[in-house]
Amino acid sequence: MTQFPFDFNDLPTPTYLVGGWVRDRLLNRQGKYLDLDFVLPEKAIETAQAIARKYQAGFVVLDAERHIARVVFKDGTADFAQQMGNSLVADLGRRDFCMNAIALECHQLIEVEANSQEICYIDPFDGIGDLKAKRIRMVAPENLAEDPLRILRGYRQAAQLGFEIEDWTKQVLMKLAPKLKSVAAERVLTELGYLLSIPNGRQRMLDAVRDRILEDWLPSRYLNLARFSETEKVISNLLTRFPSLELFFSKSLAGDRHALVIVKLAALTKAANALEFLCLSRAEQRWLVGILRYLSQFITLLDSASPKEQYKFFQSTLEFFPAIATLALASNYQWEQITPWIERWLTPHDPIAYPMALITGDDLRQELGIPPSPKIGEFLEKVKIAQVEGKINSKQDALDFVKILMDTQSNA
Structure with a gap:
């Protein structure tokens, strides 16, 4: 049974869990750090603020115009977004890939987990079928065009899940790739960072390059x-x-x-x-x-x-x-x-990579009377080189070595 950072009974009815957490639950791959996404028909920001206040968690409004807020807990985050469109299905229809357009009602989840019942998922685009087939399939081309970072995200999620991108979806990703240049560099770099951090993500990165998805960023x-x-x-x-x-x-x-x-x-x-x-x-x-x-x-x-x-x-x-x-x-x-x-x-204190200092600038000033000047740095560097070459190995050796250097320079 999943341990959530707050009681779902504190949520209004209906409140829906959507996106990555639902997908990962179906794949039995949920991690310790929770990344929860909720959709509410109304009062999303007010609900998030009430949850944050009750559980003494962090709170930030992510997008006031679209009514999206985040509550930050010790072991996860919860994003609350107001439903887009006149129904939950319309909201899910604006998402990137079908496997991310699956939802479940939170209060039903409480009952199901308490009684070990089968949960009823809201899956208007057969995202569950895609999960079973290990396939990434778009909801609609216009959804990818609306936020072109989703183009790169498709390759990242393919690497993350070990899935294949469906052929028609890949064709659309490749066609829309030029739109990726309009995305802020910070967002592209973040997504690249995720992709490159995934174990065995090499092939998907190569696919993205060879499909010319990244041509405007990585020619x-x-x-x-x-x-x-x-x-x-x-x-x-x-x-x-x-x-x-x-x-x-x-x-x-x-x-x-x-x-x-x-x-x-x-x-x-x-x-x-x-x-x-x-x-x-x-x-x-x-x-x-x-x-x-x-x-x-x-x-x-x-x-x-x-x-x-x-x-x-x-x-x-x-x-x-x-x-x-x-x-x-x-x-x-x-x-x-x-x-x-x-x-x-x-190797700590390796004689070549990390040679221990035999003398310091203070030693040169106090024992050899060398006034503060760039010469002190030059002498110390020459001492280090003589040390790694095995010519000197003690403080007295180093002082004698510097004396010779001084005599040589004065006689030059």
Whole structure:
């Protein structure tokens, strides 16, 4: 029995549950975090506000004109929307796909779950038949045209559910694809983030690209489909070999968008400027530019890199190095070449990736009398390089090394 964050007896009659929660109930795939959508014939915002007040939950009006509000609970959200059209069936007829146009009356659900009865779903477009057939089928072309983000959402939901897009629906999605360029970049990026976060979502992303759904956002001439095709498998293998990398790929870079999304976007594109219209966050943009900028340098270093070259490379890429390794592996470079680099990155206090400081700027000022200046930074960097090359390994070694540098410069 589902545990809801509030008592449905507090809802007016009728109140309908619709959309994703109903679909997922029929598929037996509901998660811990509830995402509930309610439709009411009237007073949707007032009902939401009353629920929020009674249960001390968050409340926000999402769309005053269309009478939509959200109540935020600890373990889920509940959106309340006023019915569009003169009946529930008319409201369902404005939705994107038939599998999302199924409803049930909330008070009936209380009785059914209490008495283990069979529930009566309101399913005017045979969405249940689509669920059984694992098929995504549109309600009507004009519904997709009304909100073109639904075009991309169809591919995301196909990946999410493991469904196939019905042929006629796919033809309409492809025909309407140019309308996607009118959607705000933030919404497109959010939907892409969802798609790229789905395990085994690779094929649906490739389908969307090959069907030219994303041509206005990700022009095919700028994409590296071969590398992207291998990336998901590479990440899976990396996590099998190095489970602690899960912390890297799950790092949040922008809200609920994680590093995994940027790694896959970097694998997909040939140049960072190809994604400039997606409005990435500053952190995401920094990662994307850095990953693509340093990838070719990393590949050059794989054959033979001195400790000094490895140190300098790590200093420039520590924040996102596993992403560079991922793209190199997806480009068919050998595990034997790349694994030692990953092991260094994963090892705290590795003498090359994370060399411990032997001396500080204060040491140079106090013990060698060097006044504050850019010279201190130069000396410290040269000490680090000598350290990773194995030439010095103690504080006294470092001070003696700097003395030699000072004498050499004064005699030059």
